Amino acid sequence: MDVRSIAIVQLDGSAELIASAPAVLAIRDRHPKSRIHLVTSRRLLEVADLISGIDHVAASGAAAPEKIDLLVNLGFTGESLLAAQRLASPECIGPRLNQDSAIILDDGWSRYHEAVVPAGHVNPFHRAEILASVAGLQWRDPDFALSCRxxxxxxxxxxxxxxxxxxxxxxxxxxxxxxxxxxxxxxxxxxxxxxxxxxxxxxxxxxxxxxxxxxxxxxxxxxxxxxxxxxxxxxxxxxxxxxxxxxxxxxxxxxxxxxxxxxxxxxxxxxxxxxxxxxxxxxxxxxxxxxxxxxxxxxxxxxxxxxxxxxxxxxxxxxxxxxxxxxxxxxxxxxxxxxxxxxxxxxxxxxxxxxxxxxxxxxSGANLEDSSLLFSRIQWESVLNEIHVSERSLEHPQESTLTALQALAKPLGHLSELAIYGQRSASLVANHIQNNRPEEANKEANKLQEIDELIRSISRSAPILAPISSYFFINQSQIHDVEPMGVAEKMRLCYVLLQHQAMLMIDLIAKSADPAETGDRRVGERIAGEVTDGQS
The missing domain is CATH 3.40.50.2000 (Glycogen Phosphorylase B;)
Structure with missing residues (x-):
């Protein structure tokens, strides 16, 4: 297809528009000779003009600049969806409305949207990166750089x-x-x-x-x-x-x-x-x-x-x-x-x-808000750098914070146990597929869906654990294998990582109860007992 004119729609907000800068550069790299129009709201026109790779910036509601060969919608709000609907194009990437005003999502967006929206974790940087994956674009460094003449x-x-x-x-x-x-x-x-x-x-x-x-x-x-x-x-x-x-x-x-x-x-x-x-x-x-x-x-x-x-x-x-x-x-x-x-x-x-x-x-490391920030940081560090963090502990928490952390022992234990069940069911799915037993494979796949729903319920009941479950579901949503065996193996790896993160948090909570790792072990033993009770 000869793509002469491209329209990019983003009306969600200033943060979302600025986060779109790498996606615009990726589209420019893919279509260097095309004319690129950015459609946004009037209040964001000044910001839009600072994004590199744009030939023309237009306010939503203005007349379409010219015939559009490719429409790319980076927005999820009603404004962005309606603006994309008004721009007729033979090819469209991103969320859009059908004739009945129902939202249509591309495959990559659909999986991501289902995974993160229930956890309240829609990230505009993720949207732009999913665009690259769906459209087959060469991704640009997400450390976006704005520019002016x-x-x-x-x-x-x-x-x-x-x-x-x-x-x-x-x-x-x-x-x-x-x-x-x-x-x-x-x-x-x-x-x-x-x-x-x-x-x-x-x-x-x-x-x-x-x-x-x-x-x-x-x-x-x-x-x-x-x-x-x-x-x-x-x-x-x-x-x-x-x-x-x-x-x-x-x-x-x-x-x-x-x-x-x-x-x-x-x-x-x-x-x-x-x-x-x-x-x-x-x-x-x-x-x-x-x-x-x-x-x-x-x-x-x-x-x-x-x-x-x-x-x-x-x-x-x-x-x-x-x-x-x-x-x-x-x-x-x-x-x-x-x-x-x-x-x-x-x-x-x-x-x-x-x-x-x-x-x-x-x-201070003393209150629950600090502890939740530290939880997230240590999780990502362990994933990115394969850091062994079992020897690390939270900074001497206050008694009220320690009580709140101890209350997480049971839900973390449940997460760990569900992750073990998920690994086993995913392995059984792969085994049944390999041995041509489709009915047994479907039964185990249904069990995986039940396990995932239980993981969501734990996240809703203990919001401080949302980063763990959110990351788990994002990983799941980005499994693109077409071979069932490959899907089953990557699902198993998702559960392996979930178990690792849950046990990491359990270990940190236990050690925060006894930072010196010597002397009185009663609090740590009590937490370990609660985890065991939760897993049984």
Whole structure:
């Protein structure tokens, strides 16, 4: 088929649109001579224009740019589905509506959608990667890089930045409180570095920022008040030219990290969506341990370290870890600091999935929220690096946290037992197929479905275990073998990994009850007994 014109639809949101950048590059690689149109909402036009490989950006509802030979829908919302429906094309990839307004999913999307939607884990980076698999595209590095035209970058530099050499730090509205901004500027101003702060925001922020600059006195000379002056595109151009961007979770943090600018993201304690955090390697996320605790001091220290640690480049993982290891006593119990890390997770089936992980640098390790973050991190590390983690333990949890962790012993034991049953049934399916016993193979396959439903019910009853079951079902959904024997073997491997992860968590919980691994073993023995009871 001669593909002259391609339309890509994505109206879900700014995070989803930015996450589509690698998919656009993959499509451009596959169809270098085609004209590519990106259809999005009017509010996202400025963001869309920063994605490389696009010839034309159009708002949804506008007239179709030209005859479309190939339609690619990367969205799942009603807006995206309706926009895709309006664009007639002989070939379509991705979710779409039929004449009865029912959703049609390609095979790869269908399996993924069924696996992750019940667990509430729909990841736009995964959608773009599934596109590559379904469409047979050569995948691009998911560390997406946004771009702007060279003349725009030069124009932005002449408008925003002086010719004098200094470290440029942008601060977006909502990132820090008034007192935190004052502490940040004062500490960095007194550190001996030549810095320039650019305070962004909307018009109503302008008076507040002006008051802050006046209160800073001579220290305020290094501050520029740009509130109300810049649109989203100018904000993106400014972030590209800055050395550090301090931005809350959302579009600005994603744009900044998309340009490769070191992004420090102050987070609230109830922040749950990783998709709004800076995506990629080596960005920082900072939380206050207690309400009202200032994050200005630790962010000032992080900026100063970033300036000096790596010869002008962002610090490496080990440099960040070593730096904060020396400051744990100062910040523990006051602030939490996490480092973003992109994991490319190889599936038991085929293909890979990108995940953003938060690596704890400074954290108490005491409450259940910290423990759940650590659970996820250790799971992915063990899968990616085949790390033997049985000797590792959670950091001395509080009694209430330990009680909550102990309550997970039975559901983890059930997961482990179900994984064993799944391995056995998958092996029997393969054996029956090999010996031409289709009825027996179907019976065992039905047992596998029952086992999977029980795994889902455990995930719903113990949400902290959702990352384990979610990863299990994603692996299952990406089994593409056409040979039944191959499918049965890869299903068995999925259950093997599920058992490994469940036992890993059981081991960590037991060791968290006795971090010294000596002396009183009664709590660990009690947990082991609960697991045994759960498996019987």
């Amino acid at each position: 060279a003349e725009e970058a030069l124009g932005a530099a002449s408008r925003f930045f002086s010719n004098e050499p200094h470290i440029k730090v942008a601060v977006t509205p909502g990132a820090l409180r008034y007192d935190e901004c004052r502490e940040l500027v004062t500490l960095l101003r007194n550190s001996g570095f030549r810095l320039r702060f650019y305070f962004l925001g909307i018009l109503k922020d302008r008076q507040k920022i002006s008051s802050l600059i006046r209160e800073l006195g001579p220290d305020g000379d290094c501050c520029a008040n740009l509130a109300g002056e810049l649109g989203l595109r100018d904000t993106a151009l400014l972030s590209q030219g800055c050395d550090v961007m301090i931005a809350p979770p959302g579009t600005e943090a994603l744009l900044s990290s998309g340009f490769g600018t070191l992004t420090i993201c102050p987070m609230e304690r109830d922040e749950r969506s990783l998709l709004d955090l800076p995506f990629g390697q080596g960005h920082l996320c900072v939380q206050a341990e207690a309400e009202g605790q200032s994050r200005g001091g630790v962010i000032a220290e992080a900026v100063a370290h970033a300036i000096t640690a790596n010869g002008g480049n962002p610090p490496t993982f080990s440099q960040w870890r070593n730096f904060f290891d020396t400051r744990i006593d100062e910040h523990i119990g006051k602030t939490r600091v996490f480092l973003t890390a992109r994991s490319v997770v190889e599936d038991v089936g085929s293909g890979a999935k990108s995940e953003l992980r938060l690596f704890p640098l400074v954290f």
